[in-house]
Amino acid sequence: MQIRTLLAGSAMLALLGGCAAGTQQDVGTQEPMTGPQTATYEGTLPCRSCAGIDLTVTLEGTEQSPDEARDFTLEASYREHPQNPPNERYEGQWNVLSGTANDPEATVYELTPDGEGQVYYFLKLDSDTLELVDPQRRRFENGETLRLNRQQSTAT
Numbered sequence: 001m002q003i004r005t006l007l008a009g010s011a012m013l014a015l016l017g018g019c020a021a022g023t024q025q026d027v028g029t030q031e032p033m034t035g036p037q038t039a040t041y042e043g044t045l046p047c048r049s050c051a052g053i054d055l056t057v058t059l060e061g062t063e064q065s066p067d068e069a070r071d072f073t074l075e076a077s078y079r080e081h082p083q084n085p086p087n088e089r090y091e092g093q094w095n096v097l098s099g100t101a102n103d104p105e106a107t108v109y110e111l112t113p114d115g116e117g118q119v120y121y122f123l124k125l126d127s128d129t130l131e132l133v134d135p136q137r138r139r140f141e142n143g144e145t146l147r148l149n150r151q152q153s154t155a156t
Contacts (some may be wrong), residue, residue, distance in 0.1 A: 041148035050081035057064050063096050070094045072111050092115045100137040
């Protein structure tokens with residue numbers, strides 16, 4: 001199946017459904033996000049028809065910020081895709097959800113884009129690592145390939 005856009009719901013489900021199955025792994029209690037008001041996470045997701053999808057997620061605000069003060073930007077680009085799709089960029093609000101199917105203490109970030117676009121769910125493994133999970137907040141069997149790592153701030 002060709003993947004035309006990262007954020008089209010059916011394409012995302014087909015990609016992840018073909019690459020992974022749900023798992024019964026648990027994640028321990030998570031500490032709240034601390035430090036700067038901006039955190040950027042990067043990683044490369046698997047892609048059936050390309051060398052990978054480079055994903056950058058920037059979160060503005062903290063878990064303790066009011067809902068309206070939590071914004072995100074998601075940027076995706078495809079490596080060596082035969083159809084050479086354009087880079088994608090989405091902005092919107094992020095929310096903090098409590099619990100997953102296997103861990104009621106886990107923290108999940110729900111990224112909802114303004115306008116059209118797929119809602120994303122990221123499990124907070126620790127302050128430096130997010131893992132893409134399905135809409136029911138279940139981890140995928142190949143979760144280690146769906147992780148984004150926090151980038152160090154370059155502010156002076």
